Amino acid sequence: MVDHAGALADRVWQRYDRRERLTRYAVLLVTLMVVVWAVRDIDIFWPWVWDAPNQISSLGARMWPPDPRGLGQILNAMVETVHIATLATLLTIFVALPVSYIAAQNTTPNRACLWLGRFILVSSRSVNTIIWALLFVAIFGPGVLAGILAIMFRSIGFIGKLMGEAIEEIDRHPVEAMEATGASKLKVIAYAVVPQVMPAFFAIVILRWDINIRESTVLGLVGAGGIGVLLQGAIDTFAWPTVATILIAIVALVLLGEAITSLLRRKVM
Amino acid sequence: MTRHKREEIAPRTWRKPPFIANPWLRYGLWLVLVVYLVWAFGSLPFNWARIGEGLPRAARIFGGGFPPSFERGALMLTGFKESFQIAILATLLGVMLSIPFAVMAARNVAPLPVYLFGRAVIIISRSFHPVIVAILFVAAVGFGPLAGILTLTLYSIGFVGKLLAEEIEEIDWGQVEAMRATGAGYLATLFYAVFPQILPRQIGLSMYQLDSNLRASAVVGIVGAGGIGGTLMNAFGRYDYDFAFAILLIIIAVILVSEGISGWVRKKIW
Numbered sequence: 001m002v003d004h005a006g007a008l009a010d011r012v013w014q015r016y017d018r019r020e021r022l023t024r025y026a027v028l029l030v031t032l033m034v035v036v037w038a039v040r041d042i043d044i045f046w047p048w049v050w051d052a053p054n055q056i057s058s059l060g061a062r063m064w065p066p067d068p069r070g071l072g073q074i075l076n077a078m079v080e081t082v083h084i085a086t087l088a089t090l091l092t093i094f095v096a097l098p099v100s101y102i103a104a105q106n107t108t109p110n111r112a113c114l115w116l117g118r119f120i121l122v123s124s125r126s127v128n129t130i131i132w133a134l135l136f137v138a139i140f141g142p143g144v145l146a147g148i149l150a151i152m153f154r155s156i157g158f159i160g161k162l163m164g165e166a167i168e169e170i171d172r173h174p175v176e177a178m179e180a181t182g183a184s185k186l187k188v189i190a191y192a193v194v195p196q197v198m199p200a201f202f203a204i205v206i207l208r209w210d211i212n213i214r215e216s217t218v219l220g221l222v223g224a225g226g227i228g229v230l231l232q233g234a235i236d237t238f239a240w241p242t243v244a245t246i247l248i249a250i251v252a253l254v255l256l257g258e259a260i261t262s263l264l265r266r267k268v269m
Numbered sequence: 270m271t272r273h274k275r276e277e278i279a280p281r282t283w284r285k286p287p288f289i290a291n292p293w294l295r296y297g298l299w300l301v302l303v304v305y306l307v308w309a310f311g312s313l314p315f316n317w318a319r320i321g322e323g324l325p326r327a328a329r330i331f332g333g334g335f336p337p338s339f340e341r342g343a344l345m346l347t348g349f350k351e352s353f354q355i356a357i358l359a360t361l362l363g364v365m366l367s368i369p370f371a372v373m374a375a376r377n378v379a380p381l382p383v384y385l386f387g388r389a390v391i392i393i394s395r396s397f398h399p400v401i402v403a404i405l406f407v408a409a410v411g412f413g414p415l416a417g418i419l420t421l422t423l424y425s426i427g428f429v430g431k432l433l434a435e436e437i438e439e440i441d442w443g444q445v446e447a448m449r450a451t452g453a454g455y456l457a458t459l460f461y462a463v464f465p466q467i468l469p470r471q472i473g474l475s476m477y478q479l480d481s482n483l484r485a486s487a488v489v490g491i492v493g494a495g496g497i498g499g500t501l502m503n504a505f506g507r508y509d510y511d512f513a514f515a516i517l518l519i520i521i522a523v524i525l526v527s528e529g530i531s532g533w534v535r536k537k538i539w
Contacts, residue, residue, distance in 0.1 A: 035361060038354040043495075044415050052410045052419070059409040083309040090306075126521040128488045130400060134505055139327045141319035191285065198288070218400040221492060231401070235408060243405075247397070254396040 059240070066248055067241030074230060074249050081226035081253070084144055084219065085212035088151035089205060096156045100163035107167055107193065121164070124157030129215045133224040142223035150224055151212050158208055166200035167193065202268045206261050213257040217250050227253075330510050337515035344500060345516060349523065352496035355417040355489075356482040362418070363425020363482075364475045368464075370426055371433035378437060378463060391434070394427030403489035414495030421482045421489070428481070429474050433467060440466045473535045480531035487520050 016024065102108045103117025133150035140146050174192040183191070220228020227246060234242040289295040339345070373379050373387025394402075399420050406416035444462040453461070490498020497516060504513035 034357060038357045041350070042354040042358070042414055043351065044413065048410060049415060052415065055409045056406075059405070080313065083313055086305075087309055087313075122525070123521065126524045127517065128484065130488050130491055131501070131517070131520075134491070134502070135330075138330055138505065140323040141316060143316050143319070144313045145315055145320055214396075214398050218398040221400060221404060228401075231404075235404060247401075250401070251393065251396045255392070 062240040063244035063247075065241065066244035067239070068245060070242060071245065074227070074246055077220075077227040077230050078249060078253055080144065081216045081219075081228075082213065084147045084151060084226050085209060085216040088148045088216075089155060089209045089212050091148070092152045092155040092159055092208070093205065095152070096159035096163060099156060099160040100167060101189075103160060104164040104167035106170070106172070107189075117160075117164070121157045121160045124153055125161065126157075127154070129154040130218060130222060133219050133222045137223045142225075144225035147216060147219040147224035147226055150219060151216060154215070155208050155212060158211075159204055162204045163197065163201060166197045166204070170196040199268070203265065206264050206268070210257050210261040214254055217253070333508070333510035334514035336511065337518055338511035339515050341512060345497070345519065348490075348497035348500035348516070349519070351414055352483065352486040352490070352498075355414050355421060355486045355494075355496050356479060359418045359421030359486075360425060360475060360479045360482050363422040364429055364471070364478060366422065367426045367429035367433055368471075370430040371437060372459065372463075374430060374434040375437035377440075377442070378459070387430075387434070391427055391430045394423045395431060399424045399485045399489055400492055403494040404492045407493045412493045412495075417486060417489050417494035417496055420494055421485055424485060425478050425482060429471075429478055432474055433471060436467045436470050437463060469538060473538055476531045476534045476538075480527045483527050484524055487524075 014021075099117050099120050101117075102113040103121055105114065108114040108117065129150050132153045133146055136146035136149045136153075140149070170193060174196065175188055178188045178192040216226050218228050220226045220230070221232050223229070227250060231243065231246050234240075234246060287295060289298070370387055370390055373383050374391050375387075376384055379387060402423055403416060403420040406419045410416055410419065440463060444466065445458055448458045448462040486496045487498050487501070490496040490500070491502045493499065497520065501513060501516045501520075504510075504516060
């Protein structure tokens with residue numbers, strides 16, 4: 001019998017085989033090259049980078065202590081921000097549900113509708129809320145309407161896409177049963193589709209409302225209403241203590257929104 | 270066994286059970302909704318005169334925007350290059366920094382005071398929209414990509430740090446115990462028992478974050494933090510709508526491609 005023990009003892013355990021190792025090194029090398037290129041090519045004045053910690057801490061020092069004057073005005077703007085987020089979420093539902101219906105493969109009437117639905121969802125999702133706001137401020141002028149429309153146009157893609165996925169995952173049998181009784185298309189939707197996607201619908205709308213609260217805090221920076229208008233004004237006039245108050249108010253609002261959504265989620269589900 | 274007479278059964282019709290069983294709650298919620306809508310629409314300041322001018326303006330904007338003009342391609346290229354660089358550097362920094370913060374914010378590996386500090390950092394960096402952070406960094410360190418990198422680094426720390434901390438809290442504790450039984454110190458336990466368990470997830474998250482930073486880098490430019498957003502804002506400000514629409518189209522295309530690549534890589538890894 002041949003003695004394998006010597007050959008076996010020399011073997012070294014390695015986690016990856018040669019091909020895997022080469023791929024890993026290649027990925028690392030490419031990443032490194034991209035990073036080196038980015039660092040060398042980017043248009044940054046390096047002395048400022050080393051000075052940045054000083055600048056940031058000096059800005060922080062100028063903000064302290066927060067200025068409580070104008071708190072009433074800030075609270076009013078906060079309420080406006082919440083209104084923008086809530087109204088936009090409510091209005092979005094009416095647009096997003098039909099879109100999700102035609103963008104779901106199992107309910108869409110025909111292929112043209114399917115692609116139309118997908119086109120609406122993709123274009124809505126790829127344009128950021130702020131860019132939508134920029135466009136609507138140019139059209140309707142500065143104010144809350146531009147903000148509501150901007151949030152709506154971004155949310156349609158979000159709610160529409162997730163609802164479309166929820167519709168695609170429904171159980172087909174209730175639909176077939178309804179169709180077998182000769183029910184009309186509307187009745188099939190109302191009694192076989194809607195009850196199945198109801199829980200997903202509430203979860204998605206609540207999630208989007210939470211996101212919209214965050215997004216609506218920045219709309220004002222391009223003039224579309226809400227707390228952002230005050231923030232921009234305070235920054236432009238170098239009123240840093242007021243900026244600090246607004247920032248604290250925003251954190252409080254976002255945390256409150258998160259608390260409400262988790263409460264609602266537990267109630268609904 | 271009771272038998273109903275035919276007359277008693279016939280008039281019954283089936284009605285869909287209501288979604289909320291309690292009628293008081295059901296109608297109460299509708300009432301709340303109506304009151305809220307009246308209050309919200311009543312208190313919001315709509316400038317109807319200005320809104321009325323909207324349609325002709327929209328016609329002018331879209332008329333000026335079509336066909337999109339790619340004439341100043343060089344300017345656009347510079348903007349996109351800067352956005353890419355911001356996204357790459359911010360992802361790298363953010364992902365690396367998110368690891369210590371994630372360890373701090375994981376209840377099972379950090380002592381309570383450290384845990385509270387880590388959680389606070391993550392909560393605060395997640396509460397602020399990147400655009401607000403960007404405007405503050407622009408005020409602190411000046412216009413340009415540096416403010417963009419700092420903003421998106423903070424944004425990445427918040428997002429990746431939170432998910433990674435949750436991942437650390439769910440690791441298989443047996444490996445940590447095995448390491449401790451050999452007498453390994455705290456750092457050795459982290460490196461050999463905790464990190465190998467979260468690494469695959471971390472790579473997936475990094476790819477996701479790169480995609481998400483690329484999207485965000487198009488936006489932070491609007492407040493002066495460098496990248497294509499600044500070019501877009503300038504084009505809008507100069508009523509240069511055909512150039513602005515060209516930039517928008519390319520942004521959409523880049524985002525779709527980057528979403529595709531990031532999704533493909535994540536599928537490969539998991």
